Amino acid sequence: MELSPAQIRFFKTFGYLYFPRLFAPDEIASITEEFERSIQACGNGAQHDSTKRTMFGGPIEHRARLCTLIDDERIIGICNGVLGANFNYASGDGNYYSGDTGWHPDGNWGQLFSVKIAFYLDELTRDTGCLRVLPGSHHPNHFVRAEGIDLNKSMVDLNKSMELFGVEPRDFPGNLALETTPGDLVIFNHDLYHASFGGYQRRRMFTMNLTRPCTNDADRATLKDYLRRHSPGGYQVVTGGGMFYPTMLDTASPERMVHLRQCAEVHDELFPELARH
Numbered sequence: 001m002e003l004s005p006a007q008i009r010f011f012k013t014f015g016y017l018y019f020p021r022l023f024a025p026d027e028i029a030s031i032t033e034e035f036e037r038s039i040q041a042c043g044n045g046a047q048h049d050s051t052k053r054t055m056f057g058g059p060i061e062h063r064a065r066l067c068t069l070i071d072d073e074r075i076i077g078i079c080n081g082v083l084g085a086n087f088n089y090a091s092g093d094g095n096y097y098s099g100d101t102g103w104h105p106d107g108n109w110g111q112l113f114s115v116k117i118a119f120y121l122d123e124l125t126r127d128t129g130c131l132r133v134l135p136g137s138h139h140p141n142h143f144v145r146a147e148g149i150d151l152n153k154s155m156v157d158l159n160k161s162m163e164l165f166g167v168e169p170r171d172f173p174g175n176l177a178l179e180t181t182p183g184d185l186v187i188f189n190h191d192l193y194h195a196s197f198g199g200y201q202r203r204r205m206f207t208m209n210l211t212r213p214c215t216n217d218a219d220r221a222t223l224k225d226y227l228r229r230h231s232p233g234g235y236q237v238v239t240g241g242g243m244f245y246p247t248m249l250d251t252a253s254p255e256r257m258v259h260l261r262q263c264a265e266v267h268d269e270l271f272p273e274l275a276r277h
């Protein structure tokens with residue numbers, strides 16, 4: 001699968017792409033089953049009490065079938081188009097979400113450095129917790145970033161929109177509700193503002209984070225900065241495999257390793273005590 005020039009331009013301009021029905025019903029049913037097994041066995045899913053989010057790291061890394069998502073020609077094609085060949089897979093999170101997620105970006109890199117792929121495993125509408133994005137808000141000169149929309153002008157906070165502008169955060173002007181059916185896929189720049197409102201107490205969603213391949217010292221320094229915060233070591237989690245859970249590494253083909261190597265090396269450098277021996 002190859003992205004068209006228009007899709008790549010759309011991603012650069014608006015900060016996201018949405019692929020309806022990328023995975024067939026039988027495929028997403030099997031992905032959902034594997035996700036449930038993973039969150040129940042490795043993510044405290046059985047203890048989920050609906051009052052708060054239950055989250056675990058590396059959701060695709062605990063079962064061989066889910067690990068193959070990083071080999072999937074659709075995922076590879078999308079990431080090649082958005083990030084360039086030899087992009088890095090950089091873990092992710094698996095969730096039973098509970099309630100609203102306020103507006104936030106996942107990064108403030110000021111450049112296209114990292115992205116998130118999101119799988120939503122339940123039917124979601126604008127009123128029941130679908131992903132909302134603020135198109136274009138990844139650009140440093142977008143007004144929410146450039147003007148620092150906030151009561152104190154000190155930081156950006158779209159969640160104060162009622163006090164600031166008299167509109168609910170869910171109605172923040174220009175936001176787009178991406179209603180999804182299981183099998184749809186969304187990819188967005190980590191710098192893009194996003195949120196979710198009205199979700200029920202066990203909203204299932206998992207992500208894959210990815211970065212540009214590092215081709216120079218500046219990129220490598222940015223990857224180091226990224227992994228210092230967003231990685232098993234950054235969250236003080238012991239995987240048994242350093243950056244990745246062992247199943248991801250043990251079932252990897254040489255082609256998959258291309259997407260694992262840079263993060264694994266930088267993670268070992270940052271957190272040698274967690275490296276696989």
Ligand SMILES: O=C(O)CCC(=O)C(=O)O
Nearest residue numbers: 097101106131195196205
């Ligand atoms: O679905 C949601 O609640 C939003 C997800 C989100 O904020 C994230 O993955 O960073």
